[in-house]
Amino acid sequence: MSALLELEGVEARYGPVTALRGVDLRVDEGEVVAVLGANGAGKTTLLRAISSTVRRSGGIRFGGNEIRRRSPEAAARLGIAHVPEGRGTFVELTVAENLRLGAYTRRGPLKDDFARVHSYFPWLEDRARQQAGTLSGGEQQMLALARAVMQRPRLFLLDEPSLGLAPLLVAEIFRIVAELNEREGATVLVAEQNANAALQTAGRAYVLEVGRVVLSGGSDDLRADDSVRRTYLGY
């Protein structure tokens, strides 16, 4: 397996507050990797650093090349689909327009892309003309994921997809992530507080604490780890 994403000594700060301290991380092609940690551990900042939404120092290699043009637009055009915390749904636009925006950087007809997205999210087809703001929270989260699928990205960055959702919906979202990974070999980096849900789908995980990677390894090993079990899994 070749590395799709490699971080080396990545640091980021908001004014005087350091949010990331020397993070090393690697995601291989076709892998689902989780980033676990409490609120404020730096998960969101880590994803933002990868999509060039925050200033950072240190090296980030994507597909073998250092990311040079540092803007979220450029990252999207490189093939990074960042689904931000709180979904970033365009609530004023229709469901279909939200999906079309996913394919914004591509030319040509989108019929196949819509068919592909509807194979993962069949219910979206009936809602095409509905305003996205009228969807429920869980539906909006799925729409955000569907929009990312439209991007045909090389890497999905999912920030806390379970936030504020009922357990059944959380399971459904991770089921779709797993399906994307199995059917298309999608590469996913998912930041989660809900370690239980994330570790079931991810093959590997990193644990962040105050901006530092304190632990990393296979999901099964982490689940067996006493400190992870007590702090993040709660049993």
Place this chain on the structure above:
Amino acid sequence: MASVESSPLNELRGRSGPLGAALDPVVLLLVAAAIALLVGCLRSAFFAQLTVEGLGLGAVYGGLALALVLVYRATHVINFAQGELAMATTYVAYQLMQWGFSYWEAFVATLAIAFVLGTVLQLAVIRPVQHRSVIAAVIVTVGLFILIDGVVNWIWGGNFKFMRSPFGTASFRVGGVTIQHLYVGMIGVVLACVVLVWALFRFTKLGLGMRAAALRPAAAAFVGVRVEWMLTLGWGLAAVLGAVAGLMAEPSQLFLTPTLMQQILVYAFAAAVLGGLESPAGAVVGGLAIGVFLTLVVGYVSAIGAELQLPVAFAVLLAILLVKPSGLFGKREVKRV
């Protein structure tokens, strides 16, 4: 699963989407106003004549208001120079006609020049300050107002210029009502441009990107929309709409002077606020409403001559801000989390 998802309740939610819920009372009000105007027109030729004039002028106010709304919606910057920009491009058209171009050749060329002028101004003076604060950008537009005014006076001087009218001075009669070609032309040209802009936003990918950039810049960047460029394009588009408004306003003023758009800018502000400041459709409807209202007031209330038209517009502006600050089509949050 699909059958559960499309319960009657959801159907209802889906239909009363972006417009339905917010529009109902407003639509009733507008329909009532339209019926009242129609009845008035049928009963009195004088009333009908004033209404047509008002719609013509109102189309111009609506065009300029739409330009203001396009810029405001994307960046929350009120462009005080929008009117002066429109005045300057009208002088450009005047110059082109002096050089021998026909009216409509000059018209098209002016729109192209306006687009370039709008984008260049945004790049040169707005983009550098926009990131600091909205208020800084607004103050820059006030500076632009004075700059453009000065430049036009310097190049063309402040005295009256005569421009050919695109529609002549002819008129036609419907029933007992004399209608000048001019007013029908104003309505037609401005509304055609408005429809083109609407189609651009509604049906093209570029338009979708512009809407996304205006609504949620951060999220738009995540799908690869070049947000900064969309804002620049927005300025260019606004300048084009302003140019159309300026060109259509000129024949109703008899002469071309550097103060061409100053009153009209106030009417356009009133129209934009009436429409809800963020609503393109609202700006156009607001413009037509203000145009008709002012023309009727000036025509029927002898105490209010043409000189008092501006204070009346100002009073309308103030009344809207006091009674219904969100305007007719003001944004209602439709967010469910």
